[in-house]
Amino acid sequence: MGSTVLYLGPTGTYTHQAAHNLFGDDVVYTQKSTIRDVFESLSPGQIGVVPKENSTFGAVVEMYDCLRDTSRPYFVRGVTALSIQHCLLVRKGTRLEDIDCIMSHEQALGQCSGYIRQHFPNATTKKTRSTAAAAQELLHSPRAAAICSKLCATLVEDTVILEEGVQDIKDNYTRFFIITTSECTAIPPIPSAEQTIALLRLTGPISKCLAALELDITSIDRRPSLTGSPFQDTYFLEVFLPDAKMARHQIDNALERVRNTGAEIDLVGLWTSV
Numbered sequence: 001m002g003s004t005v006l007y008l009g010p011t012g013t014y015t016h017q018a019a020h021n022l023f024g025d026d027v028v029y030t031q032k033s034t035i036r037d038v039f040e041s042l043s044p045g046q047i048g049v050v051p052k053e054n055s056t057f058g059a060v061v062e063m064y065d066c067l068r069d070t071s072r073p074y075f076v077r078g079v080t081a082l083s084i085q086h087c088l089l090v091r092k093g094t095r096l097e098d099i100d101c102i103m104s105h106e107q108a109l110g111q112c113s114g115y116i117r118q119h120f121p122n123a124t125t126k127k128t129r130s131t132a133a134a135a136q137e138l139l140h141s142p143r144a145a146a147i148c149s150k151l152c153a154t155l156v157e158d159t160v161i162l163e164e165g166v167q168d169i170k171d172n173y174t175r176f177f178i179i180t181t182s183e184c185t186a187i188p189p190i191p192s193a194e195q196t197i198a199l200l201r202l203t204g205p206i207s208k209c210l211a212a213l214e215l216d217i218t219s220i221d222r223r224p225s226l227t228g229s230p231f232q233d234t235y236f237l238e239v240f241l242p243d244a245k246m247a248r249h250q251i252d253n254a255l256e257r258v259r260n261t262g263a264e265i266d267l268v269g270l271w272t273s274v
């Protein structure tokens with residue numbers, strides 16, 4: 001039997017599709033109802049797939065909040081991207097003019113906020129745990145619509161798509177992290193390229209730390225650190241390492257330089273990417 005892959009479910013989420021594109025039918029899939037559940041249920045030897053960022057709406061905050069937790073070991077092993085084309089799904093018989101509530105994951109509501117404002121100015125919005133969870137809720141909500149993938153129309157009985165491509169920016173992509181509890185967990189090969197990227201978690205004075213790091217930073221995300229000092233932040237830095245063979249050595253030296261400034265820094269991911 002192949003590895004177990006935990007993903008944000010239920011069946012039909014974009015995360016499920018991203019996981020399936022990567023691992024196909026060679027693994028055992030286990031759905032979890034929130035991103036936090038994926039992190040907290042992950043056992044040694046298992047693989048998790050969680051959304052990380054969207055090209056229209058930005059960082060997936062819940063994911064970064066889980067990575068901020070230093071009490072459990074997580075390690076990012078790779079990244080995969082998926083084109084996100086949202087549909088407006090309703091129960092059969094519901095017309096556009098009947099819709100009084102739009103349900104979806106907050107990321108999808110954000111990616112479609114212009115569309116919702118323009119077409120449903122009087123509707124309420126309801127956040128659900130995932131896009132596919134919103135599709136399932138239609139069974140109990142005859143006047144609501146769900147924003148979700150086309151696939152959900154085939155998975156949830158008695159539903160029909162009223163509109164396709166309802167995201168505000170047509171070229172819309174989400175990236176997903178592949179996580180394990182340890183850097184050493186064996187995982188099926190992930191398509192990769194020559195670029196080596198490391199993910200660092202840093203808590204400390206940012207300008208001093210960046211000066212000590214001396215690496216090529218490709219992205220920075222920031223969340224409150226929860227260390228007890230108000231407005232102290234934890235930063236997630238993605239750094240590009242031009243020489244894959246020297247990557248580990250370069251990172252270890254950089255971590256030492258930053259720790260010497262008194263800051264806290266950890267390596268929480270290392271992968272090759274396109």
Ligand SMILES: O=C(O)C(=O)C[C@]1(C(=O)O)C=C[C@@H](O)C=C1
Binds near residue numbers: 008014054131132
């Ligand atoms: O709800 C889903 O279908 C998910 O897989 C989550 C998620 C996200 O959190 O970004 C994934 C892709 C889309 O951006 C919308 C929602």
